[in-house]
Amino acid sequence: MKKILSASIALATCFTLACGRVDSAQPRADGAPGPANATVPLAAVNNPTVNADGQPINAQGAATLEFKKRIDAYIKIHNDAEGKVPNLKKTDDPQEISDREKALGQMIMTLRANAQPGDIFAPAYQPYFVKIVQDDFKGRSAADRKAIVAELPAKMKVDINTVYPTTLPLETFPPALLRKLPDLPPELEYRIVARSLILRDVKANLIVDILRDVVPTIPS
Amino acid sequence: MKKLSVRIVVVLGALLALAAAGQAVTAQQRAQASSIGVAIDVEPPIGQDSVKFLVIGDSGTGDRAETETAAQMWRAHSVFPYDFAIMLGDNLYGSERPQDFAAKFERPYKPLLDAKVAFYAALGNHDDPNQRFYKNFGMNGKRYYTYQKKDVRFFALDSNYMDQDQQRWLDEELSKSNSKWKIAYFHHPIYSSGGRHGSEVDLRSIVEPMFIKYNLNVVFAGHEHFYERLKPQRGINYFTAGGSAKLRSGDIVGSSALTAKGFDTEQSFMVVEIDGDVLRFQTISRRGKRVDSGEIRRSGGTS
Numbered sequence: 001m002k003k004i005l006s007a008s009i010a011l012a013t014c015f016t017l018a019c020g021r022v023d024s025a026q027p028r029a030d031g032a033p034g035p036a037n038a039t040v041p042l043a044a045v046n047n048p049t050v051n052a053d054g055q056p057i058n059a060q061g062a063a064t065l066e067f068k069k070r071i072d073a074y075i076k077i078h079n080d081a082e083g084k085v086p087n088l089k090k091t092d093d094p095q096e097i098s099d100r101e102k103a104l105g106q107m108i109m110t111l112r113a114n115a116q117p118g119d120i121f122a123p124a125y126q127p128y129f130v131k132i133v134q135d136d137f138k139g140r141s142a143a144d145r146k147a148i149v150a151e152l153p154a155k156m157k158v159d160i161n162t163v164y165p166t167t168l169p170l171e172t173f174p175p176a177l178l179r180k181l182p183d184l185p186p187e188l189e190y191r192i193v194a195r196s197l198i199l200r201d202v203k204a205n206l207i208v209d210i211l212r213d214v215v216p217t218i219p220s
Numbered sequence: 221m222k223k224l225s226v227r228i229v230v231v232l233g234a235l236l237a238l239a240a241a242g243q244a245v246t247a248q249q250r251a252q253a254s255s256i257g258v259a260i261d262v263e264p265p266i267g268q269d270s271v272k273f274l275v276i277g278d279s280g281t282g283d284r285a286e287t288e289t290a291a292q293m294w295r296a297h298s299v300f301p302y303d304f305a306i307m308l309g310d311n312l313y314g315s316e317r318p319q320d321f322a323a324k325f326e327r328p329y330k331p332l333l334d335a336k337v338a339f340y341a342a343l344g345n346h347d348d349p350n351q352r353f354y355k356n357f358g359m360n361g362k363r364y365y366t367y368q369k370k371d372v373r374f375f376a377l378d379s380n381y382m383d384q385d386q387q388r389w390l391d392e393e394l395s396k397s398n399s400k401w402k403i404a405y406f407h408h409p410i411y412s413s414g415g416r417h418g419s420e421v422d423l424r425s426i427v428e429p430m431f432i433k434y435n436l437n438v439v440f441a442g443h444e445h446f447y448e449r450l451k452p453q454r455g456i457n458y459f460t461a462g463g464s465a466k467l468r469s470g471d472i473v474g475s476s477a478l479t480a481k482g483f484d485t486e487q488s489f490m491v492v493e494i495d496g497d498v499l500r501f502q503t504i505s506r507r508g509k510r511v512d513s514g515e516i517r518r519s520g521g522t523s
Contacts, residue, residue, distance in 0.1 A: 088353055090355050094316070094318040094320075094321035094322075097350050097351075098316070098318060144422070147417065150416075151345070166315055166316055169345045169346040170380060172379065172381075172407075172408060172420075173382075175425075176425060176426070178383055186385070203350065
């Protein structure tokens with residue numbers, strides 16, 4: 001396992017030096033088709049490394065697979081929590097929406113009382129996500145980068161297993177970046193807060209995991 | 221649209237206008253018109269059986285600007301009886317407690333809600349996605365959705381989070397629509413002359429190819445706190461109407477080559493009629509002045 005992890009980190013570093021990219025729906029390591037139009041680093045496609053058993057592995061695929069496993073584990077908790085709070089149907093009473101959101105959030109917080117940063121963004125694979133975000137920003141014009149950063153909520157502190165502050169706007173997630181990150185189930189979404197990439201539970205308005213210092217600093 | 225600009229005093233003019241348009245004047249509308257007594261510069265719809273709707277964006281402040289602009293919407297309704305309203309996002313600013321829904325939506329728009337004007341909201345960056353469960357926003361529990369009004373197919377998108385699922389859904393829904401008119405609306409403008417935000421180029425790269433491929437006619441967006449009618453881009457007509465309560469005065473870049481008409485000195489909203497192959501629009505300011513109007517023929521172009 002250690003070898004897989006170090007290979008992943010090494011490849012993530014190697015991605016920085018990768019000479020190009022291919023646009024392709026590459027199959028994932030778990031055999032599932034990759035997202036349409038996903039951008040796959042050439043280095044990962046052409047230079048597979050090996051795991052502890054000497055079998056070739058694709059670092060991006062391994063990272064995605066591990067991420068998916070952890071997402072699935074979270075969704076089990078989410079579904080468990082959903083089963084323990086009243087169902088939400090469309091209503092003309094905002095109180096019902098608010099109560100349900102709070103109840104679901106509270107239930108998930110209870111079920112994940114020991115949650116730690118990195119529970120889903122596994123530390124070994126964090127460089128993979130960092131690389132995707134930083135490459136995306138590098139590919140943008142200065143004006144575009146500034147426009148994205150200008151949208152971010154100012155001076156917002158976030159922590160896992162806490163409610164996303166309802167008085168602050170949700171930043172618009174850059175669609176092109178979204179296409180490069182692994183798909184999420186509808187219960188979860190990526191958001192950027194300050195320089196962090198967060199996973200947010202949509203129905204519970206809960207911050208599920210945080211990857212800090214991902215977004216490059218933008219000179220003013 | 222005729223250049224004829226008739227300033228209608230609503231107390232009398234609204235009733236005459238309704239009659240002229242062949243609309244049945246209800247007791248409620250009589251009461252509405254007689255209770256107002258304030259001038260508003262709105263022309264009645266022309267079509268007998270046209271699709272008529274209101275366009276508002278960035279409206280959920282709960283402040284005086286929202287209330288006064290909403291009052292003008294109600295006055296406009298007496299002359300131009302739209303059946304439904306599209307909301308371009310930022311439906312509720314700040315906290316979203318039950319009392320906020322009341323202060324920032326239900327109270328300002330009470331006359332419209334009472335008149336059974338249906339609202340169909342898109343989500344803005346200030347909106348909790350759980351607004352989709354709020355019945356009065358007409359989202360039926362969906363972040364993005366589509367609906368039909370006679371010859372017109374509307375696509376309400378969530379531009380905050382344009383994920384793969386939404387892209388696939390949009391492509392599929394656009395491809396299977398045979399409607400005469402296809403209209404999309406969402407929060408972030410993909411073309412804009414705003415100094416603060418400007419065009420959402422990233423979003424544009426994703427959605428514009430689909431809009432072109434499937435012959436979308438018109439796009440409405442908010443986010444920029446002003447009104448802008450853009451010169452048609454690649455055959456598609458774009459409006460930004462994100463100043464229905466929030467206002468960013470003077471934010472339209474004067475030298476922008478994109479602007480066909482801009483208005484950023486007062487809050488505003490739009491009333492729109494689609495009548496066969498013609499879409500007619502009027503943009504009304506917080507003080508009841510018509511600041512833009514025109515028509516779009518389905519083949520493209522604005523006059």
